[in-house]
Each structure stands twice: as structure tokens, then as C-alpha cells.
Amino acid sequence: MQNRILVGDIGGTNIRFAVAHRHASGLPSLSHIWRAPANDFEKFSDALACFLENTTGHDHPTQAVFALAGPMDKDSVSLTNKDWTVRRSDLISRFGFDRLVFMNDFAAMARSIPELSDDAFHNIQLGHPGESLSPLKTISVAGAGTGLGQALLVGDAVKGWSVLPTEGGHQPFAPLDDYERQIQAYLNAKYGYVSFELICSGRGLEVVYDAISAVNGITPADLRANDVTQRAKSGDMTAQDTCEFAANALMNFIGNTVLASGSWQGAVLAGGVSQHLLPYLSKPSAIERFTGKGKMESRMARVPLRLLIDSTAPLIGAASSS
Template sequence: MGDRVLVGDVGGTNVRFALAKRADGKIEIEEFAKLAGDNFDTFDAALQQYFDDTGLTPKQACFAMAGPVQGGEVELTNRNWQVSAKRLCDRFEFDDVQIINDFTAMARSVPEHSPDYFEEVLTGEEKPDLPVIVAGPGTGFGVATLFPLGDDAWRVLTGEGGHIAYAPRDTLEFDVASVLMRDQGYVSNELVASGMGLEYVHSAFCEVFGRDMEDVSPEDMRKRADAGDEMFDQLIAMRAKAVMGAVGDLALANGALGGIVLAGGVTERIVDYLRRPEAIARFRERGPMSGYLANCPVRLMHDPEAPLIGAAAYYAQEMQT
């Protein structure tokens, strides 16, 4: 990747743009900007704003989008934006535009990071020739599987794994899930663990605990939990157990003994809950298969620019094949 490529990380809340290039084996980010998605009716308008602010006219781009990508097109899961690679090429005179899922980019960034970017959640020994699960809740719940191909090449498989059905496993969780099912119909891991579902989960907890619904921010929920409020403590604990249960399911299904990498803003804010014994049990206790994940490590990746780096790495690899 000798020339700079425009990269974008387009989530349910923010849009991030940058120019990326590989120098001395490392991907470097320049001309970074973060825009609030609510300020724009379309992705094209946000991209135009970036060009107006920077005066840049790049010819290649790779955009990581929070939604299922098919045929160079995507409709964002948590924002009413429809994006087409062909339309972007026509409007902005790109020579080439690649649109990928945001967790494809998140996963592809993992091999580009040094160990300093990872925080240990659960100790273990990764098997470098086996797949890695990269997953976690932010606004939504992203999931990807990273496969090593050798010679520093990687393949990423993505789908909509965050929408796998949530599996309650204790009385409180069954009670809360019953309320969610009544009100929302289908109850997914994304609904329970991600930012987009927090209001629904909060409402369900208030009903189960017999409390009035209040307007409480995630930060205040955490403060109340730390101060001894049982309801908010159990609410955060349920979300953490949902995360660890989900990645355990995914590791079993994919043979991902290369390890688990957690990502996403929600994950970072509840990392101490992920280390609680009951959350670890959700990951490891698998009946007759409990030994399978006994030595599978879980790490948390810290880098807000990870999807941008991953989009650049994905683009560089794809252009070589």
C-alpha cells in the first residue's frame, strides 16, 4: 500500500475518516476526523463534509460499515443510511471503493497491533494456527472470525452474529428476558448487551424490581452500581454475562482456540464485570465440553482507530490478491 487510501469507520453513532498508508511495516493514520452521524441525513453528506474540511481528493477508499454488506452495498443496522460503492465512485470520482463490515475491519486490525494494545481479561494460551473470535458490544454487537492464512495474510468471516438469540441461565435473567420478549419479540445478544438495547433492558429491570423508570445515563448507572444499587449492579452483570456467554458460544462453533478479542465501547466500560466469576463461568462452563475452552484466552483491545487500521490492512491485502 504505497499510496494513501481513504478509510472510514461508520457506526451507529459516529463517522470517522482518515488517510492511511503503510510505512516501515506499520499502518499510519493521517488527516483523522470524527463526525457525529446525527448531523447528516446520508453517508454521502458526511463524506462531502470531510472533503470540504480537508480539501482532499483521494482515488481509493475502503469504508467499514456497521451493517451487512452485499454486492458493494449496505444499509446500516442502527442508522437509516444506504451506501453504494458504485454511487460513491460516480459522485466523488473514486477509482475504487471497497465497502466492508465494520467488524471485518475491527478483526483485520488485530494482527496489526502490538501486545501493548491488549488487556488480559482471562488468561490462557492461544493456538496461533486456529481461528480468533473478535466480538463485542458498542452501539450494536459486532462479531467476526479471523482466520490465519500464513505469510502475514488473514481472512475475515463476518455475518450478523450479534443477533444470535440471547440465552438466559438464571432466574433473574429469565424474568428480564420474559419482559423483553413480551415487549420486543425476538431477544438477541445485541438487544441485551449493546448500547441500542440499554433502554429496553433498563425498563425490563425496573419492572422486575418494581421500580419506576428514570432517565439514567450509562455513566450514572455505573455510579449507582458502584455505590451499592443492586438493580444496576445486576443489570451491568447481566450484560457482561451475555457478552461472555456469546463469545463462548462463538468459540465453540468456530473452533476458535486462537483466542477471543473483545472490542467495542461497552466492553471497555464493563471489563471488571467481565472478570467476575459468574461471567467467566458463562464462557467456560459448557457441560461435557467445558474442558474445550478451559485454556482459551480472552483479551480486550484498546484502540479507537482500530477499524481504520483494519480497513487499510484489508484493502492492502485485497489489492495484492
């Protein structure tokens, strides 16, 4: 990577840009950090132009790495939760980049984890995994935001860190008790396919609030995700039940991810919704969803689980991947 590189984190809700600098230590630092709602712009290139005009001017880096919330194609990315298609060729032509790399936004989030200090995380379960006999270190990463991302971070003593992004958030939700089965049945009747993303994402707080209201015979209010978390803080029982249900599902999901990948060295939750659910993620019912995996329960209790709370993480990850 050259000394200066433009990095971006483009999600369905917010856009972040920054200029990354590589230092002698090898760790990137950020300057010119800029954030705006995605809905403020008709297309992605307008947001990029606004950032460049208001921060770096004409002296912007000629190399860039953009982390986008959507599956990667050869030249373009169609965002999963935003009606934008972003094309490399168009951006190179308009902004004169010598080198432009696209990567999945959640892969960038995951790649940041080895670069961040301990104060970028909140410990949910300390764990004690012990020494691994494998030459590889694997960390499961899952994040609830506009959608539900999942990736596997793999560390090799020789090759360094790499990320395997997935679309695991679209796996079917698996209820674990009668109450969860009632909620799942309501959602199944309304939406057909009930994925973990439908329940654990920002939109999930809205649909789960509606489902819990219906199951309990309450007329639901028309709430957005932020309304749900705010009402929960104010003591609204239905909102609190919604947050607890979503947190339990998220902990079930990340626990399944650890099992499927053998990430006994650790797991990390990320994303804005995960942070809003923090008061519920450490409750006994949520911890039990993470560890309660049958014959693997005692091993799951030894897996360190942390919550990533640094909002610049995807920018750091993009810079570290270049």
C-alpha cells in the same frame, strides 16, 4: 495498496475517517484522524465531504476503503442502526475515486487484530492454549456497540489473514439461571424475539435496566446507555445489576462463539459498550459464563480472552484489507 488510502469507519452512532499510509514494514499508520457523530449529518456523503473539506482538501486519496455497520450488497450498504443507504456509484461520481471498497465494519475491526500491538488490548483471561495441530489459526471476535457484531478471524501461514463476518449477534439469548429467565421472560413479552444484541448492545443497557426495574418492582427511570453506566459508577444498584447482567450475557455469547468455531487460540471482545463493561467482564460470574460450557469447561479456561481498547482499530483493519 498505494502509499495513501482513505479509510472510514461508519457506525450507527459515530463516523471516523483517516488517511492510511503503508510503510516498509507493511503495517499501516494513520494521519488526519477525524471523528463526528453520525446524527450531525443528513446523509453519509455529507459527512465525507465535511472531512475532505476540513482535512485533505482537494488533495485527497483516490482510493478508499469504508467499513460500514450493515450487511454488504453489490453496490450499496443500508446501515443496520441508522437510516442511511450508502451507494458506491454515487460516491465515485461525486468524489472521483479510482477505487472504492466497502466492507463490514466489524470485519474491519477483526482484521485489525493481528496488526495491533499488545497495548491495544486488555487481558481478561490469559489462558494457555498450547500448540495447535491445525495449519490455520482462528480467533473469535465479538463486539458490543450500537449493535452486537461477530466475526471469525482466520490466519493461514501462506495466504495471510482473512475475516468471515457473520450476523451472529441476532442469535436468541439463552438464559442460564432463574434470574436471567425472569429478565428474558419480561423482554420476550415486550419485544417478542430476544436476541443477544437486544441485551448486549448500547440499546441493551436501556432495555435491561427497564426489565430489571420491572422484575424488582421498581419504577424505572428513562435512561440512555451512558446514563446507566454512569449511575453504576455512582453506586446505583439497579444500574450495577444491569451492567453485570449485560457483561454476563456478552461473556456467554463470546464463549458460545469460541465453541461454535473452535477458536481455541483466542477470542477478542471489542466495541464501546464492551469497554464500558470492563469492570464487570472480569468478575467471577462473567468468567464462569465464558468458561462454563459443560464438558468443554477445562478447555475454555485455557482460551486467551482479550478486550480491544484501541478506537482506531477499524481504520487499521480497513487499511490492512486493501
